């Protein structure tokens with residue numbers, strides 16, 4: 001038995017592969033293009049592990065995928081591979097269309113051909129699990145009910161629009177061809193191995209380097225935060241028992257304004273790695289020009305997955321952030337290795353023309 005994991009050298013996919021092999025004794029084939037966000041070092045502990053095979057490849061490469069499926073005959077595909085950063089989608093949306101929409105379509109076509117070639121139990125048990133985001137539902141007003149699986153789609157960024165399109169194609173493949181798909185829409189993940197372009201790792205890395213901690217707009221945008229290991233356990237559960245064709249929202253029941261998250265990171269750093277001058281890292285917070293079209297609030301209603309599959313997140317936000325900060329403190333080499341020239345170029349591109357705003 002084996003599973004194919006796309007995007008397994010990225011943040012969530014990497015955590016998922018490590019988590020999976022900690023639980024199951026089953027071959028995992030990781031397919032990853034190794035874009036700027038893919039990092040083989042995340043999987044370095046598996047270098048000698050015969051249960052893991054890494055293949056560098058693109059989900060948009062039909063021949064590569066077909067060959068992989070024919071050779072390893074996985075019982076499931078867990079699809080993480082994507083362009084995932086909203087700010088990058090604003091600067092350069094094309095890669096998002098290519099990977100998230102065209103790439104997902106290509107992967108689905110190969111999966112469908114493979115699935116059609118199966119018989120009996122192998123065909124009945126095959127699953128295509130598509131990992132998506134709460135951002136497809138758009139922005140919530142303060143006090144409005146959290147997103148359920150029945151919310152209408154209102155994506156606002158090129159990233160969320162591309163993920164929304166991929167969700168629709170996945171759905172259509174089930175409805176039209178019967179491909180046994182599962183879709184999960186998840187809130188903001190945080191934890192070990194996250195690329196320091198996203199809010200929490202960026203705050204940690206900048207704080208330690210003595211750089212400004214950029215907070216967009218007034219910092220009152222709200223996200224629901226989910227510890228990545230909880231996301232991994234939810235995906236395992238959906239794969240195991242989710243009803244084919246269904247969508248499951250996954251969330252941490254942790255709605256927080258961005259500024260509270262940045263404060264929490266600063267306070268933990270003050271405790272674990274105080275600045276030499278004794279001043280709080282909060283002093284480095286800098287309010288900057290907002291993200292265009294910035295969604296004000298996301299919130300996930302995760303009652304369906306709790307009711308149907310008995311899944312609930314295990315981590316509290318306070319403990320999850322503490323563990324995350326500790327992980328970055330313990331892994332300076334991982335951080336140094338991802339901060340390549342390309343990373344520095346991105347920081348320059350995204351932050352150089354964001355004027356500093358007076359504190360709110």
Ligand code: NAD
Nearest residue numbers: 007009010011012033034035037038058059081082084189
């Ligand atoms: P990430 O950017 O850290 O990793 C993406 C991985 O996909 C990288 O390893 C990259 O090399 C790979 N990849 C990109 N294009 C590829 C292609 N064409 N072919 C093969 N591999 C390719 O992303 P992440 O944060 O780990 O997110 C994983 C998935 O979860 C994405 O689908 C994302 O939309 C979704 N998601 C993320 C979050 C979050 O908070 N990070 C929340 C909800 C949903």
Ligand code: TYD
Nearest residue numbers: 086188197198199200202214215216221258
């Ligand atoms: P991010 O981690 O990029 O995730 P997403 O946009 O997918 O939610 O951003 C989380 C929130 O933090 C979002 O509201 C944007 C905000 N943010 C900042 O305020 N400053 C930053 O430098 C970054 C990267 C994000």
